[in-house]
Amino acid sequence: GEYAAIYGKNVVITTLNRRTTLQFTELINNLRGICKIEFPDVGLSLNLPLELVDNFLASYAIIGMNKVRLFKYVQY
Secondary structure, eight states: OHHHHHTTOOOOOOOOOTTOOOOOOOOOGGGTTEEEEEEGGGTEEEEEEHHHHHHHHHHHHHHHHSHHHHHTTOOO
16 A cells, blocks of 8 residues: 555555455446445445545645644544
8 A cells, every 4th residue: 555655646544443345446437536435234325526535635635744734633
């Protein structure tokens, strides 16, 4: 995962427990622009526009560049 970030690729970083599975699939043409998140065991599903996800990640990229500002958002 770290190497993907070094080479400018998109990455997802999260913590998961041992029973959590994560599946990535290539976007189908008619679904381009949508990030779909599903939690089938609890009946939750969410479709997010990729533009919204990109804007969210861009706002946090600015925080990550400044370590002092980043620590303000760290929760213990």
